[in-house]
Amino acid sequence: MYGLPVRTRPKAQPEPGDDLITALDTGNYSIAIEILLLMYGDDIYAYCRRVLGNATEAEDVSQTVFAQALQDLKDLSGPHVARLWLRGIARHRCVDRLRARRRDFQVIETGDLCSLVDHQLAIAHSDSDPRIAKALDECLDCLDARSRELLVLRYHDELSFDEISKLMSDSPGALRVRLSRALPALRRCLEGKGVQP
């Protein structure tokens, strides 16, 4: 198990308010889920969008996440872990969707999508530049679904290769090789958009 020296600062997350705590304590789950949707809806959608690389599917899956959360609110151990709990549901639903998608036809090659993207964006090299996020979004979308899923699970969710292996049904060694090949592809795409990491 290797450490992750890449994390520079903890992710900011809104603190659950008294309304959520009260709703959960009193068992008013319909109110609680609405509060959770308002607090973490965009976050869950963005996560699904990043993993799935498709806005329509991200909408469907993120809705499913909250529908399942409503069913399982009883399993929520506390309001302070609600975000991670929702993220866990979202992760599993995204993995399910990607697994189902692999059984479907691939209409458009991902390489063709990459060629459609403008490679001539002049992006400054500051870490705070919002265009980095745009380039990262586009380049992650250009990767194949499994590589994108692996990058997010490894670096965003900070799962170990063993944990990812159980989710993606690949051996940890195969996952390391896949990640080793996805990183240069992602870097090349970013550099093609003018982002020098």
Next chain:
Amino acid sequence: MTCRRLEDRDALAELVEDPDRHTQHCPDCSARVRGYQRIASWIAEGRTNHRAPADWRRRTLAQLRAAASDAASAPSALPQPGPRAPSPLAGATRSDPTRARRLPPSAPPRKARLLAAFAIASAAIIVVTLVALMTRGDESAVRIAIGTEPKRVAPSNEPSAKPRLAPSTDRSQTESPPSSPVANEPAHPPHPIGRAQGSSTTDGPGPDDSPGQLRGARVTIDIPSAEPLSPVPPTIDVSIDTTPPGARVLLDGVILGTTPYRGTLPRSGLQLKLAIWLADFLDEVITVDASQSITRHIQLVPIQHGR
């Protein structure tokens, strides 16, 4: 870039997280490893410009409220406060992610299903019993079953009456004089029930009638057809059209199809809420009775963008 050792060994994933000695001292490799680490940090920070569409939250909220109201009508479907009990979807996120699909939120509550099954079974038993009695021609039993004891059965006047299946017995011969209406009837007379449609007429109640009934009054009994009852189909047909077409038809968040939608749903006595969704149009939610076929045409209203 002159040194390609970093990318050529398929070990980049490990070297990015734990650089070896060469990577630390090689100028090319160390610079590129720092670049990869920055990429990983961007992913870790969740840098994204992806934002949920403007109406996504509203649609999700509507879906959740519909699910919550449905669950409120069926208490077992919504988690209740108190000691933990195994939820129907518990563990779906950890051990078996597909369990959520096996138990869609659109499934009717268990209690309602049991009640519906009991009602159907009771109705079936009653129908079978009546048909059996009619077939046997057991007039007294039929009289008891339908709650009337005919005193004299008049021959049917309808020319379209079906021919009798049993050996013909002239009802006029079996008619008893008014003074003794029942005594002269055969032991098992052929009964019009089960052989012909129409109505029989009796001249007043029998001797065991309740005191409240008028003696000598003319009572007309509608005799149901003896044709076998067609079984109630277990499903209902659903036909939904929209203008414009192509809208999604959802039942409790589960996509049934797109309009023009033709499908079937299980027959039940429940009220179903079907959501009609099409991008750039206002959502429509229709409540339908699942006990009969549904045919709807819906005019979708476009969303007015801008203020």
